[in-house]
Amino acid sequence: MAATINDVARVAGVSISTVSYALSGKRPIGEKTRQRIESAILELQYQPNAGARALAGRRTYILAVTEPLRPDTYTPAHMAFVLAAATAARAYDYDVLLLTQDEATGGLHRVTSSRLVDGVIVLDVLAEDERAELVRSLDVPAALVGIPADTDGLVCVDLDFEAAARLAVDRLADGGHRVVGLLGHPPSVYARGSNFPLRFREAFVARAAERDLEVRLGAPERTIAGVREAVAEILGPDRDLTGLVMHCEDTIQMRALDVLCEAGLRVPQDVSVISAASTFDTSTFTPPLDVIPLIPAESCSRAVELTIAQITGTVDPRVELIPPTYVDRGSTAPRRP
Amino acid sequence: MAATINDVARVAGVSISTVSYALSGKRPIGEKTRQRIESAILELQYQPNAGARALAGRRTYILAVTEPLRPDTYTPAHMAFVLAAATAARAYDYDVLLLTQDEATGGLHRVTSSRLVDGVIVLDVLAEDERAELVRSLDVPAALVGIPADTDGLVCVDLDFEAAARLAVDRLADGGHRVVGLLGHPPSVYARGSNFPLRFREAFVARAAERDLEVRLGAPERTIAGVREAVAEILGPDRDLTGLVMHCEDTIQMRALDVLCEAGLRVPQDVSVISAASTFDTSTFTPPLDVIPLIPAESCSRAVELTIAQITGTVDPRVELIPPTYVDRGSTAPRRP
DNA sequence: CTGAAAGCGCTTACAG
DNA sequence: CTGAAAGCGCTTACAG
Structure with a gap:
């Protein structure tokens, strides 16, 4: 059988409360006592139950x-x-219980009402997300990675997609581009109400209007044919598009x-291309692409941090937006006259 | 505060042991008693701690x-x-704690020695896998999805990759094909020692020899260029290859x-193509491909079943191979003279 | 700096 | 068919 705290106490010649405090560090322990306890733990290979x-x-x-890992979801990004x-x-000594789909x-x-978990991280948040409602009503320590329509009382963390869209548009506008395109997600993603594609697209259109650019939007299916069609449409009959996000x-x-x-268009000579809010590595693309990266580790570690802060104390509801950054890999250039 | 079993017992007017037994079903409960308990649970929204x-x-x-979700891994399949x-x-009322990479x-x-979990499911098993060693020495209820080199004392479940390879070869050989190719994983996957690609390839070569076929192997990088190169090589300078797995x-x-x-080769008229041990849907490909599917739900639910059987009783060590099936979608045809 | 003891909320022999 | 009670292995006031 596995060793218990009683075994450790006996071997170390101390009381179990001393062992417990030595482990938690919640009260000072004499140097010799600590050493006896430590060696007892090692000897018995003790792990608290x-x-x-x-x-x-x-x-x-x-x-x-x-x-949720819905059927339509793009697994690599979500898995990231x-x-x-x-x-x-794990960096905070917490383990993770995975809740999927119907669950x-x-x-x-x-898992919250049975006290199986101390807090909740909500990923892949929809604009209207029943998990957001639930977290609100449950009043359990939680953080959402993503921004639902109603953020009242919630702690949310996400890349600032609006700022990312503006950053991309400004880059092109500053380069003298007049006609810009947004190649977005498949239609089903927008239909589902996933919030960041919508937020990005709206901000993109708004900023382009502010900068007085002509905008073309595409929502291709994943197939080769689908992409080909969407790109052709965005390029326009006269192929006057010079900036693509x-x-x-x-x-x-x-x-x-x-x-x-295939179309004989060179990047960046003929078309400037920016990859926006991407979780993957665009440096291995042909050609490597300028990117405004979406770094899961950033938002997730902040979300974990904020959740644990709620477990150990109080955190005011908030929406934390992570400012986007621009990585230049040479896939954009000023528009050629 | 959340209701406890004491609250339920008080409201229902019974002892806590009766509530506990009613919940677990481990001893018969009188009909009226059961109803009083049930309504008390509902009223208090009781969830056992x-x-x-x-x-x-x-x-x-x-x-x-x-x-482990190693850097090189192909996430969608592993996520599946x-x-x-x-x-x-969940079908057995178990939750899942996710252990990744360094962990x-x-x-x-x-998690096993602190009794945080009752058992372990090991995914993405390598031929030499330290997790297999650990599970063996820990003597904890566990099942591996995949077959390590040394299966002694372990419970393993997997698709029968060897049989799948033979099934594919036989399909082509029976169709009169004489020169067949295997387009496999990137070199790094084989180098890593992931076991099923190796098992598949070896069985493929062996069966082809038995059937007296010429074999060409390719291990392309993921890039377009990589695939193009590997396919060209497999096709051969004379393009005499007519069967591709x-x-x-x-x-x-x-x-x-x-x-x-691109090469002007039609499927299946010029080349018969089979997708083997695939976790994704090949019916949406152009053209749809014959497939020997690898169904994660099959091996995983068996692995969970066998792990839980070990928790509640005893299970003999074993290697369970799931027989492959062939789904015909018209991407193979007899070789044309 | 350390210890004795109550208590967390269940399960399960033991008893009837 | 049901109940009283021991006990699972910790944490944390309470006491010194």
């Missing part, structure tokens, strides 16, 4: 991560967030580059 | 799922397995189809 710790300490050191959340949690709300309810999955972006190449 | 249940019952109803494992676990062995040790990621398969199309 998680259930007992949870029961007595009212903390499980587990966070629930809810990621799950992974980032798990990694961030979205039922599971959240179950891509806010979509890597396969679509790669295909779009293929299509530009 | 997970920590207390774990401590007293010596069961947490949590399984650890270890999936994580998802399948989580879904299968591979350290985390496994931690693809055992690789969907992007590579899609690109290979593009390359065949």
Whole structure:
């Protein structure tokens, strides 16, 4: 059988409370005592029992991560967030319980009210997301990675997609480009109400209007044919488009580059291209693309931080937007006369 | 505060042991008593405390799922397995704790010896996998999805990749094809020691020899250029290849189809193509491909089943191979004279 | 700086 | 069919 705190106390010749305090560091321990306890722990390979710790300490050191992984979702990006959340949690000595699909709300309810988890990280947030409602009503420590329509009372973290869109538009406008395109996600993604594609697109259109640019929008299917069609449409019959922002999955972006190449359009000589809010590595593309990166580790570690802060204290509801950055890889150039 | 079993007992007018037994079903309860308990639970929105249940019952109803998600890994497929494992676990009222990367062995040790989990599901098993060693020495209920080199004392479940390879070869050989190719994974995947690509390739070569076929192997990089090169090589200078089996990621398969199309080769008239051990949907490809599917839900639910069987009783070590099936979508044809 | 003890909320023999 | 009670292995006031 596994060693208990009683075994450690006996071997070390101290009381179990001393062992417990030595472990938690919640009160000062004499140097010799500490050493005896440490060697006893080593000798017995003692690991505190998680259930007992949870029961007595009212903390499980587990966070629930809810990621619905809907059929239509683009797994690599979502997986990157799950992974980032798990990694961030471990940095705080928390483990991660994975809640998927149907378990979205039922599971959240179950694991919080049974005190299986101390807090919740909500990923892939929709504009109208029942998990947001639930988190609000449950009043459990939680952070959303993403911004629902109603953020009242919630703690949300996300890349500032609006700023990212403006950054991309400004880059092109500053380069003298007059006709710019946005190659976005498949139509189903927008239809689903996923919030960041919408936020990005709206800000893109708004900024382009401010900068007095002509805008063309595309929402291609993932197939080669779909991408080809959308790109052709964005380029326009006269091929007068000179600036392209891509806010979509890597396969679509790669295909779009293929299509530009086929059409004899060079990047950046003929078309300036920017990859926006991308979780993947655009430096291996042909050609490497300028990118406004979306870094899962950033938002997830902040979300974990804020959730744990709620567990140990109080945090005011807030929406934290992470400012975007621009990585230049030479895929944009001033418009040629 | 959340209601406890004491509250339920008081409201229902029974003892807490009766409530507990009513919940677990471990002893018969009078009809009226049961109803009073049920309505008390509903009224109080009672949820048993997970920590207390774990401590007293010596069961947490949590399984650890270890999936290293190495940098090189192909996320969608691996994510499909994580998802399948989580879904299968929920079907048995188990939750899933996700262990990633560095946590591979350290985390496994931690969560098992602290009794945080009742068992372990090991995904993405390498031929030489330290997690297999650990599971063996820990003697914890566990199942591996995949087959390590040394299966001694372990419970392993997987698609029968050797049989799948033979099935594919036989299909082509029976169709009169004499020169067949295997478009496999990127070189790094084989180098890593991931076991199923190796198992598949070896069985493919062996069966082709038995059937007296000429074999050409390709291990393309993921880029368009990489795929183009590998396909060209497999086709041969005389383009005498007429049968192609693809055992690789969907992007590579899609690109290979593009390359065949570019080369003016029709499927199946000029080349018969089979997608082998694929977790994705090949019916949306152009053209739709015959496939020997790899169904994560199958192996994962069996793995969960076998792990839970170990938790509640005893299971003999074993290697369970799931027989492959062939789905005909018209991408193969007899060789034309 | 350390210890004895109550208590966290369950499960499960033991008893009837 | 049901109840009283021990006990799971910790944490944390309370006391010194």
